Amino acid sequence: MSTTSRIADRAAALPAIEREDVSLLLVLPGLFLFAAFMFFPMLYLLGISFTNARPSNLFAGGSFLTFGEATFVGLENYATVLADGAFWNSLGSTWLFVATSLVLKIGLGLGVALVVTNRRVRGARFLRSLLIIPMGLPAIFTITIWRGIFSSAQFGLANQLLNWLGAGTVAWLNERWAAFFAYNITEMWLAYPFMVIITVSALQDVPRELHEAAMVDGAGYFARFFHVTLPSVKRPVLFASILTAAASFQQFLIPYAFNEGGPARLNELIIVYGYREAFQFSQYGQGAAIMLVAVAFIGAFMWLNVKKGRLADGVDEA
């Protein structure tokens, strides 16, 4: 016991910087950096959303963090945006995309994870390390590959597959739902490694005895899957699902690189919609309003999930 008290003595003798609450100082530089480039622009964005900012007036004669010669228009941008059918179409497409891609991601992730953790599979570790390569690739690289796969021309891989199956070719990126389907497949491919990693580590934590006990009781493969495997991996998979749902909601690169959310702005997911409104149609004020509405939606979604899904439990115990 003497060692403990000696440590306590030493701790008491530590210089101020080493004492407990002062450790916050070690975290502050990172927090400050993050806030400077994340929350601060968000506040400025809020300001921009109340003005009629365009590149011509926002950058005229102003200095840092002013609104240049842009004038205050109150809630006009929000009124314009909320009255625009294109906005609601975009928001609807985005939530639909979240729902469909989430189902695909969980399905593929869980399926693949079950395959590569099966104890009959030899070299499973090796296969798993190959499997999650897509996660390590630059997103713009993988997305442009998939754009090539869904190329409308005859040589696009998807069309070659259709030809091989005896169907005709599809102009993937020129039809609304075909393009939407292509987005989903690509998103599924981009996100499956994350789901696989989390599901595999959860599956490996399922006690062998549970399965053996179920087998002794005569449970078949599917019965064991639904009554033993699924309940054990539910929470990690739920957590991963919420995070990837948030990622889907903010998907930008796939629609942007495929066909800029086309055809004819029909598939512009919300972030693409705001981005194009601002940078291609020079409507900074309206773009800002759209982005903030999107942030509000995703914020509410995350907050609900954290509260209802009790996601914070794990961290709060820390």
Added chain:
Amino acid sequence: MSLVSLVAEKIADDVRKVANTPRELAVEARYAVGAYRRGELSAVQIGRTAGATGFAVLVVALLLFPIYWIAMSAISGTGGSVYAAGGFSFFPENPSLQPFVWVLGDLIVPGLTISVNVPFSDLALVFDTPEIAFLDASDYGVDNPSNFKQYFVNSVIVSVPTLVLAMCVIVPAAYALSRREFIMRRKVLFGYVLFTQVGGGLGIASLIALYAMFVQVGLNNNRLALAAYYAATAVPFNTWLLKTYMDGIPVSYEEAALVDGAPPWRVVTEIILPLSAAGLATVTIFTFLTGWMEFVVAQTMLSADKFTLPVGLFALIDEYSIPWARFSAFALTFASPVMLVYLFAQRYIEGGLSFSGMEG
């Protein structure tokens, strides 16, 4: 040095394991056949194992097919079979590495003339270094090589400061979150966990404001300002990741050092940092890649002469026709080092991402 040698050791270990895999499988197969002959193993069981393994291999092959496809189109030359009207074939008819030559362009170290004035005299020593040509693109019929080298330099100018700045704020924060108790600790940690996935989209959402701010201070088209932004976006995920690695170090090590009279800073530099080497390596890779792979913000902020590699890659795509062989070669030259690094660092990445640190 210890970090480098540790990484080298792990890589050698991985290579050995991969090289050994076929041998181990052969041994196991021979054992299985022997057990079958002796009647210890039924044909059904062997068939099940073989079937399951075959199925798993098939699943992996299907999922990775796009990467194979892009590799084949990179070597298929201009009239390669991958895009022939006749349909897909697994290997191009006339493979050619010419697209890669186009990507790299000339690799020539120009001859230099170095003259040194001998002090207190009129004499000068003049050295002529010979021109070293590793690769002369025109030898292979490439006249207008890509801007790959220029983009590469730009990417390095962005990524290295990103890495340095990010590590400076991440390492102390991860240490504090892992080892100290202080006000706001849980809130910070939980916020960081949430921002791991949400951060990227928020970045694009606030891009309008960010762009306006950068323009107002004249920092758009500035690669270092972009690096600071990337470092900021890398903070939540990497701090949290490094913290989970540090959590794995037994507290008793520190206590022992404290009892032996080591000052706190030595506990950090000689116990915590060396023991979290794997985590440091992973976080180094991730923060470097933040700057290396980001596309949207770079495209908005930078003008053509300062494009980074991802923006340069996307610039190759024309609205109506994509020069597939060249595009694929460019993409692979850009992505394959990343892919290799990732493959070797994977076990740490996997360990960190498995959310085992959530409870810690």
